[in-house]
Amino acid sequence: MLQVPHGGPELPQRRNLVTEIPGPASRALFERRLGVVARGVSTTLPVFITAAGGGVLLDADGNSLIDFGAGIAVVSVGNAAPDVVSRVSAQVAQFTHTCFMVTPYEGYVEVCEQLARLTPGEYEKRSALFNSGAEAVENAVKIARHYTGRQAVVAFDHAYHGRTNLTMALTAKNMPYKQGFGPFAGEIYRVPMAYPLRWPDGPDACRAEALSVVKSLIHTQVGESNVAAVIIEPIQGEGGFIVPPDGFLRGLADFCADHGIVFIADEIQSGFCRTGDWFASSHEGVVPDLVTTAKGIAGGLPLAAVTGRAEIMDAVHPGGLGGTYGGNPVACAAALGAIETMESLDLSARARRIGDIMLPRLRKLAETYPVIADVRGRGAMVAVELTRPGTLEPDPASTAAVAGACHRAGLVVLTCGTFGNVLRFLPPLVIGEELLEEGLDILEDAFASL
Known part of the structure; x- marks a missing residue:
């Protein structure tokens, strides 16, 4: 049995109930x-x-x-991985904040270097760091719109992309995420997810039909030349851990490439080793234009990122991206420790x-x-x-x-x-x-x- 370290070696790795739950x-x-x-x-x-x-x-x-x-x-x-704890402790003793947009620090650059190395694709990459998954998604849409000069964004049934106004518009489920919070951002279009269990004619039909249905709806209801981005979770998270049939993601990415549409993979829940690859997109060798990450990136500290093709990321003018806390030095230290742990174990x-x-x-x-x-x-x-x-x-x-x-x-x-x-x-x-x-x-x- 694989033995793995955890944050508190004095914490026995066993279930033990001494009261009712909750006590x-x-x-x-x-x-x-x-x-x-x-x-x-x-x-x-x-x-x-x-x-x-x-x-x-x-x-x-x-x-x-x-x-x-x-x-x-x-x-x-783990909740207190030794590499995360040691790096965070050292960083806190040095400084907790300066704001990267005012006076930068090496940790932010190191995290971006690691993201360039680990995310799918061999092309030149750039990253921008934020605080939450919703922020990452919102900024990915901003970047795609700026790069393409287009406005429309296509999302999927059962999608979850966050709780900000724009990301609520991208999120498919009303209760509890959207109920009473509208109006939402415009130019968001929704298409069916390749959901094998619930495809009208069954899983085999889903494999055969889903991509054609999506492409047809984009063509007839939006127009490819109006679409800035298509955003999808390679495995949908809050929507029910929906795994599309093999070939769907690759076909969708190819469709986007053919029409100058930015293909955004939301890897916030599926990224950083969770699915058995560093990123779920890699299962089919899919290379997104932009990848959004958060959750597993920093061992429990708030950090998120948009990583993608240099020409897309650099299309935004200086000052167009950022935020006071984005890429906080303590969170960056945690991310470096988390990545070190993922690789060493x-x-x-x-x-x-x-x-x-x-x-x-x-x-x-x-x-x-x-x-x-x-x-x-x-x-x-x-x-x-x-x-x-x-x-x-x-x-x-x-x-x-x-x-x-x-x-x-x-x-x-x-x-x-x-x-x-x-x-x-x-x-x-x-x-x-x-x-x-x-x-x-x-x-x-x-x-x-x-």
């Missing part, structure tokens, strides 16, 4: 939260964490929980190993429980979709029940999907295999409890 200390803290935190900020599992590392979370009551969420794919290297291989363990067990579950309509994903980004048995009618109630049973048993799992009927699994890539198997045991028990 009394967490419940008391949650009452305090209700008095001062805005209601719109939701909580999946109201346990308050005091320490974390490897594959476990320690809560205020002393419960040790197995983590299948990784802070929504953020702490792939070969976390791409580790993600593939996690998938090799999880997917067969999930498929066996699907054979046992007809409520599971689909098992999908790649590497350590996998999911099951729940429906009424024998139909495609979403079953969010059973999804919530399974998640609740997991939570009570000390396993942190997340739900997602346009219809709220997908259980997604994003364990830290440094989780031990015994914890991984125990988490899957808990999941099996949760399905049995239905």
Whole structure:
């Protein structure tokens, strides 16, 4: 079994429940939260964490929980990876901020060098750093519009790209992301996602038809010469971990190249070793024009980036990109530590190993429980979709029940999907295999409890 370091060597890598979940200390803290935190900020599992590392979370009551969420794919290297901690500590002792746009520092340049090296494509690249995934997406659209002189942007059904005004317009799901927040940015057009389970005539038809449908809609409803960018998640995240059929992404990228459209890969959830490659686009050898990254880039600190072809990135005039905190030196130090960890531990291989363990067990579950309509994903980004048995009618109630049973048993799992009927699994890539198997045991028990 692969042994991997975690932030707190004194933190035992085992599940241990000493109270109900949530326990009394967490419940008391949650009452305090209700008095001062805005209601719109939701909580999946109201346990308050005091320490974390490897594959476990320690809560205020002393419960040790197995983590299948990784802070929504953020702490792939662990919650306190030694290389991240040491680099952050050293940087904090030097300085925490100057603003790169005022007086720059080497860390920002080093991160951009690493992004140029690691992102798909052998062409000359440039990067700009920001604070969040939504900021990265918003700036990618700005760059594409500036470069092409066009306005229209094409996004997909089931997409999630953020919570700013523009990125809400790109995001497909209304509740909770868009409800009551309009009006939204204009010149956004939506086309069907290649969603094999839910394609009208089934997965085989999806493989044969999806790309033609998308190209036809762009041609008839927008016009290729009006499109600045097409943006897609190579594996959709919040929309339900939807994996398009092989050939779809490559065909879409070729279509964009043929018509002078900037092809943007939103790798915010799928990037940095999560799917078994450094980036999910690489599975088919797809080379985007622009890549947006965040989440796993910096081991838990807020950092995001747009990386792409030099001629596209450099089309924007000086001063047209930036932000006060973008590329903060402490976050840059964390990113360098996270990338060092990913390479030294070969976390791409580790993600593939996690998938090799999880997917067969999930498929066996699907054979046992007809409520599971689909098992999908790649590497350590996998999911099951729940429906009424024998139909495609979403079953969010059973999804919530399974998640609740997991939570009570000390396993942190997340739900997602346009219809709220997908259980997604994003364990830290440094989780031990015994914890991984125990988490899957808990999941099996949760399905049995239905």
